[in-house]
Amino acid sequence: MVKRTSFENAECPIARSLDVIGDWWSLLIVRDAMMGKRRFSEFQKGLGLAKNILTVRLRALVEDGVLKTAPASDGSAYQEYVLTPKGLGLFPVLVALRQWTEEFSDRPDELSTLVDRERGRPVQKLELRAQDGRLLNRADTEVRPPRSKAGNTSSSASTRQRRLSG
Numbered sequence: 001m002v003k004r005t006s007f008e009n010a011e012c013p014i015a016r017s018l019d020v021i022g023d024w025w026s027l028l029i030v031r032d033a034m035m036g037k038r039r040f041s042e043f044q045k046g047l048g049l050a051k052n053i054l055t056v057r058l059r060a061l062v063e064d065g066v067l068k069t070a071p072a073s074d075g076s077a078y079q080e081y082v083l084t085p086k087g088l089g090l091f092p093v094l095v096a097l098r099q100w101t102e103e104f105s106d107r108p109d110e111l112s113t114l115v116d117r118e119r120g121r122p123v124q125k126l127e128l129r130a131q132d133g134r135l136l137n138r139a140d141t142e143v144r145p146p147r148s149k150a151g152n153t154s155s156s157a158s159t160r161q162r163r164l165s166g
Contacts, residue, residue: 011149029043030067033082034094039072039078043058067083103125
């Protein structure tokens, strides 16, 4: 098995996040946890994932602080996996992925719908807004180097910044 490259210390926040949740099983585990699944057997049954792979993914999500283990809520000897604030912070990421698929799917009639529980209506598309409330698109944003490197104006940093921003 080939060892995966770690992005734990990458300058790019996207690369760092993918180091934690970058494989599809991890995101699907988080999705199922958001839908109320808590036990190993529930994740295994719902995902159809081999037990050894699920064990590794759950352990990594716990080590990275996305999930935590807790005694079973029914008092049994089992443990449950509970989303942490870091894990709950992935909700907008999952919604964005869902909405991306809804927009570009060639089979939209086959997709489930995320709705506002109180009103039963589909949720609005996520929007990126400036601090002053303006709606932003890709052309309205740019990536800047970390504050620790703000004075660094090397050509490679400038080239990388331009490449990332457009």
